[in-house]
Amino acid sequence: MASWFPLITVSGKVAKQIGVSMDGAALSSYSKASAAIARAYSYIIMNISGVRAMVEDKCEPGHEARQGVCIGDNMEMSPWPPLHVRYGIDAEDSAVTMFWPQERTEGHGFNAESCFQTMFYIHYQGWDRGCCYMMTPGFARALAREGFKSQEEVLDYVCEYCRQPATEINYRWMIENNHLPSNVQLPFDHNASAKKFWSTDHMMIVVAGSDYDATCINLAGGGEHGGPACVKIDLPENWDALVEEYSDLVPTYLPY
Secondary structure, eight states, X not given: OOOOOOEEEEESHHHHHHTOOOSTTTTSSOSHHHHHHHHHHHHHHHHTSOOOBTTTBOOSSOOTTTTOEEEEOOTTTOSSOOGGGGGTOOTTSOEEEEEOOOEEEEEEOSSHHHHHHHHTOOOOOXXXXXXXXXXXXXXXXXXXXXXXXXXXXXHXXXXXXXXXXXXXXXXXXXXXXXXXXXXXXXXXXXXXXXXXXXXXXXXXXXXXXXXXXXXXXXXXXXXXGSOOEEEEOOOOTTHHHHHHHTTTOOOOSOXX
């Protein structure tokens, strides 16, 4: 019923080696590697999982990115460790992280205050929906300059202070759809403030995009229904040798 799409994030050295998009226009499908991975995943969903339009997938409007989006976490431009380190995987390894967002909002920030104003701009009615914050290197550095030394510190701040009046929460929908939280007490007084995020379990940060400005894309949704889930990539033992051996091969196609 929901209009989510698969967001595939590749982190670690393999992202750059295979050409996954992580610089300017990272969310666009200009990179052949990103486009191929995302499209292959959508075919897996349809042909192996058996998801058919208006049969298993009963989303009312659909989603323009249902075919998937694949981006890379730009660890060279990030002030923090790679995304997969947060999930207990060694920094020198590579990994794939899956998330299923729905909502997309965009904003900018030149200091911590304006950065968080952008990150707080999340539509919320109920349940632990989570969010992937895809921020450009300039946006990430603006937060790091003001003392946020890790992704965890940024997400903890958002989880604590990203609030709204409880009147904005769709209590009736949450009750009827069995989405009341088991570990978070919602306010009885609906005029009191309530957290938009119940935990950081379904929140993540990806540093990608150009270094032209300081922009953050809030890709909210998924949450307790869809990740994030991070898995280490098991590369062949001779992977580095293979990369070196074929590094002089240049594709003949024109970039698009």
